[in-house]
Amino acid sequence: MTTWFESPGDASARLRAAGYLTDDATALTAYLAGALEKPLLIEGPAGVGKTELAKAVARATGAELVRLQCYEGLDEARALYEWNYKKQLLRIQASQGDAAWSEVHDDIFTEEFLLTRPLLSAIRRDEPTVLLIDEVDKTDVEVEGLLLEVLSDFQVTIPELGTVSATRRPFVVLTSNASRELSEAVKRRCLFLHLGYPDAERERAIVAGQVPGIDDRVVAQLVDVVVRLRELELKKAPSIAESVDWARTLVALQVGDLDEATVARTLGVVLKHASDQQRAARELKLATG
Amino acid sequence: MSLLDTHIGFVEALRSAGLPVSLAEGLDAISALERVRWHDRETVRAAYAATLVKRQPQRVTFDAVFDIWFPRLVGSGVAGDGLEPVAGPQDTGAALERFREALAEALASGDAQALQDLAVEAVARFGAMPGRGPGLSSWSAYTSLQRVAPSELVEGLVRGLLAGGMDPEQAERVAGRRVGEFTRLVEGDARRRIAEEKGAEHVVGATVRPTIDRLDFTAARRSDLEEMRREIYPLARRLAARLTKEQHARRRGPLDVRRTVRASIATGGVPLETHHRPKRPHRTDLVVLCDVSGSVASFAQFTLLLVFALREAFGNVRAFTFVDDVVEVSDTFRPGADVVEVMESLAASASQAALWGRTNYGRALTRFAEEHGDAIGPRSSLLVLGDGRSNYSDLALPVLADLAGRARHAWWLNPEHRRHWGTGDSAADRYGEVVPMVECRNLAQLGEFVHEVVRPHPTR
Incomplete structure (x- = not known):
C-alpha cells in the first residue's frame, strides 16, 4: 500500500514545494483522499486550480499523471480499452489456411491486440499513478456507470481476458464545473472538495509565487482590484488564473504601479464580457477612452 | 453522550435538514476521522465536509448544523467567566x-x-x-x-x-x-x-434556513435576493448544458449514407456503425406576461432573467409586465446586457404598468388582448406569472380562455404555496381551471419548469 501523504501538514508542505499553495481544508482533503484511497471530486468555478491540484499531487509524490479528458460522446472505446481490430484482421489474413480457427480465435484476443485507454492504463500501472478525470460533468450519464466499477473497486472487466485489478491503487482526481449534477452513485464513492476563490492573502502569495519578478506592491494592488471585481455582479467573475494572467501582462508591460489608467487599459485580461467591462469601469470609476 | 452517539445524532440532524447522507458516507466520515487529529475543530469540520457534503449549496446548512452539534465553546467559555446577564431594561446603562x-x-x-x-x-x-x-x-x-x-x-x-x-x-x-x-x-x-x-436535536429544524435554491421567493430577504440573482446565470448555464445533451440524444434523423459508407472503410467495408443526419431542433416562441406588483415583483424578475438567459433555446421571446396596465419590456433584454441595468429598467417599467396602482388582472388581460393580442399565434406559448390576487375585481376569464385557446401551450406560474391558492382575494383556483397552474416557489422549481418547457418533446 502506498502512503501518499503522512499527514495534512505533510500534504500542505509537499504541495507547496510543488508550487501549489493550499488552504487547510484542501490539504486535509488531499491527505484523506490518499489515506482512505478514495477518489477526490473537486468542484468549483473555472480557473481556480482544480486540474492544477491533480498535477501538483503528481509532482509532489513523484507519481505519473494519467489524464482522461472528458467530453460529450466519450465512450468505452476511448476511456477504457479497445480491440485493435485492424491488427486482428491482418492476423487472420496472415494465418489463412495453415492454422485452426480455434487457435486464431484465442490468439487475436490477447494483450498484443489490446489498445489500453487512460482508465485501464492507470489501473495496470505498477508505479504510483495519479489518475485525473477532467471535466467529468461533460460526459454522458452512461460513462458515469462505467466509472463506477473503476472508482469503487479499481478493476475493469474485459470479457475476453477476465477482470483486471489494480496492483496499486491510483490517486484519482475528478474535476467538475458543476454544469450538470453528477449521479448520487458517483458522488457517494468520492470525497468532495469545493474550491472557491481564495482569500486576499493567499491570492497574493499565489500570484507572487506564479509570476516571478513582480513587485509586491503591484501584487497587493492587483489583488485588491480583483477582490472588488468579484463583489460586483458580473457574468464571469475573475478567478485565480485571470489574476495570474494579469500579473504576467503587467510584468510584460513593465508596469511598476497599477493606477487607474493601467487598469482601464488591461481590463480585457481579467474580464471577458463586454458588459462586464463596462460595468467594472463604471463601478471602479475608471476613465475609459 | 458518547462520541458515536454524537456522530449518529449529527448525521440524523443533517438528514432532517435535507442533506441526503447515506450510511456508506457516514462510515466514510468515521474512517476519515480516525486518520486526523481532533485538536482542531476546523479539521473535524473539514473531514466531515469532505465525506458528507457533496453539493456546494448545502455547505451553508452543513456549517450551521455543525456549529450546533460541535459548539465552539460551552456556556460563556473560559474567557467569559463572570459574564453575568445584565438584568432589566438597561438600554442606557x-x-x-x-x-x-x-x-x-x-x-x-x-x-x-x-x-x-x-x-x-x-x-x-x-x-x-x-x-x-x-x-x-x-x-x-x-x-x-x-x-x-x-x-x-x-x-x-x-x-x-x-x-x-x-x-x-x-x-x-x-x-x-x-x-x-x-x-x-x-x-x-x-x-x-x-x-x-x-439539546441540539431540537434546534436544528427550527433555526436552519433552507439552501438558497429551495428558499421561497416570497420569504427571501434582500441579501437573499442578491444571492439568488447571482444564481440565475449558473442555473441557466446548467439548463442549457442539459438541453444540448438531450437534444443530441434525440438527434438521430434519417440515415446519412455518405458518412456511413465512409466510416465502413475502416472496418473492411462492413458498416458496423450507422451515421445519421441531425434533426432540426424545434424552437418555441414564448410570450411572457408577468405581474410586477410589489408582492410578486422579485419572482417575475427571476423568471424573466432566466427565460432571457436561455434565449437561444427559444425562437422568439416577448415579455410584457402589468399591474393594471400592460407594457412591453422585451427590448430591455438585449443579448449581453448587464444584469443590474436590466433590473433597474424593469423596476422603471413597473411604474408605467400601473395606472391606478392596484393589481387588476381582469383589466390587464383585457388590455393585453386588445393591444398585443397578435403576439399570440399557433406557434407561440403563453406563460403568465403571478399570484392571481386581483383585489376582488373582474377576472376576465373568457379573455384568458381565448388567449390560451389561440396559443400552442399555456401555463400559469404561481409563486404561492398551493395551499394558499383561492384564499382571500386569490383567484388562483378560478384561473387554474382555464390555464394549467404550476406552483413555482423557489429557484429549484423554476429551473425544473423552464426545463420542462424547452425540453425537446418526442411527440410534437
Whole structure:
C-alpha cells in the first residue's frame, strides 16, 4: 500500500514545494483522499486550480499523471480499452489456411491486440499513478456507470481476458464545473472538495509565487482590484488564473504601479464580457477612452 | 453522550435538514476521522465536509448544523467567566456603553477574534431573557442586537476608515461588511446557547434556513435576493448544458449514407456503425406576461432573467409586465446586457404598468388582448406569472380562455404555496381551471419548469 501523504501538514508542505499553495481544508482533503484511497471530486468555478491540484499531487509524490479528458460522446472505446481490430484482421489474413480457427480465435484476443485507454492504463500501472478525470460533468450519464466499477473497486472487466485489478491503487482526481449534477452513485464513492476563490492573502502569495519578478506592491494592488471585481455582479467573475494572467501582462508591460489608467487599459485580461467591462469601469470609476 | 452517539445524532440532524447522507458516507466520515487529529475543530469540520457534503449549496446548512452539534465553546467559555446577564431594561446603562465602545474599537480594527469574543459577550450579557416559561428559549439574538444596536456604529466606523485613507465608497462597503459579520456571529452564538439549553436535536429544524435554491421567493430577504440573482446565470448555464445533451440524444434523423459508407472503410467495408443526419431542433416562441406588483415583483424578475438567459433555446421571446396596465419590456433584454441595468429598467417599467396602482388582472388581460393580442399565434406559448390576487375585481376569464385557446401551450406560474391558492382575494383556483397552474416557489422549481418547457418533446 502506498502512503501518499503522512499527514495534512505533510500534504500542505509537499504541495507547496510543488508550487501549489493550499488552504487547510484542501490539504486535509488531499491527505484523506490518499489515506482512505478514495477518489477526490473537486468542484468549483473555472480557473481556480482544480486540474492544477491533480498535477501538483503528481509532482509532489513523484507519481505519473494519467489524464482522461472528458467530453460529450466519450465512450468505452476511448476511456477504457479497445480491440485493435485492424491488427486482428491482418492476423487472420496472415494465418489463412495453415492454422485452426480455434487457435486464431484465442490468439487475436490477447494483450498484443489490446489498445489500453487512460482508465485501464492507470489501473495496470505498477508505479504510483495519479489518475485525473477532467471535466467529468461533460460526459454522458452512461460513462458515469462505467466509472463506477473503476472508482469503487479499481478493476475493469474485459470479457475476453477476465477482470483486471489494480496492483496499486491510483490517486484519482475528478474535476467538475458543476454544469450538470453528477449521479448520487458517483458522488457517494468520492470525497468532495469545493474550491472557491481564495482569500486576499493567499491570492497574493499565489500570484507572487506564479509570476516571478513582480513587485509586491503591484501584487497587493492587483489583488485588491480583483477582490472588488468579484463583489460586483458580473457574468464571469475573475478567478485565480485571470489574476495570474494579469500579473504576467503587467510584468510584460513593465508596469511598476497599477493606477487607474493601467487598469482601464488591461481590463480585457481579467474580464471577458463586454458588459462586464463596462460595468467594472463604471463601478471602479475608471476613465475609459 | 458518547462520541458515536454524537456522530449518529449529527448525521440524523443533517438528514432532517435535507442533506441526503447515506450510511456508506457516514462510515466514510468515521474512517476519515480516525486518520486526523481532533485538536482542531476546523479539521473535524473539514473531514466531515469532505465525506458528507457533496453539493456546494448545502455547505451553508452543513456549517450551521455543525456549529450546533460541535459548539465552539460551552456556556460563556473560559474567557467569559463572570459574564453575568445584565438584568432589566438597561438600554442606557454604563455596561452597555462600555461594551459599545469596545465593539466600535474591534470593528474599526477588523480583528476577527475580538469580534467573536464580543459576540459571545453580547449574547451572554444582553441577550438573556430570564424568567420565560419552560420550552421557550431564554437567549435571543434579536434582543441583544436591539440593545447593542451595531448598525448605529456604522457611521463612526466609516469616519474612522475615511481618516485611515480609504475612499468613501470602499469605506462604506467595508463598514457594512464588518457589521454584517458581527450580526452573523451574534446570531450563531445565540443558536449555540439555545442548543446547549434545549439539546441540539431540537434546534436544528427550527433555526436552519433552507439552501438558497429551495428558499421561497416570497420569504427571501434582500441579501437573499442578491444571492439568488447571482444564481440565475449558473442555473441557466446548467439548463442549457442539459438541453444540448438531450437534444443530441434525440438527434438521430434519417440515415446519412455518405458518412456511413465512409466510416465502413475502416472496418473492411462492413458498416458496423450507422451515421445519421441531425434533426432540426424545434424552437418555441414564448410570450411572457408577468405581474410586477410589489408582492410578486422579485419572482417575475427571476423568471424573466432566466427565460432571457436561455434565449437561444427559444425562437422568439416577448415579455410584457402589468399591474393594471400592460407594457412591453422585451427590448430591455438585449443579448449581453448587464444584469443590474436590466433590473433597474424593469423596476422603471413597473411604474408605467400601473395606472391606478392596484393589481387588476381582469383589466390587464383585457388590455393585453386588445393591444398585443397578435403576439399570440399557433406557434407561440403563453406563460403568465403571478399570484392571481386581483383585489376582488373582474377576472376576465373568457379573455384568458381565448388567449390560451389561440396559443400552442399555456401555463400559469404561481409563486404561492398551493395551499394558499383561492384564499382571500386569490383567484388562483378560478384561473387554474382555464390555464394549467404550476406552483413555482423557489429557484429549484423554476429551473425544473423552464426545463420542462424547452425540453425537446418526442411527440410534437
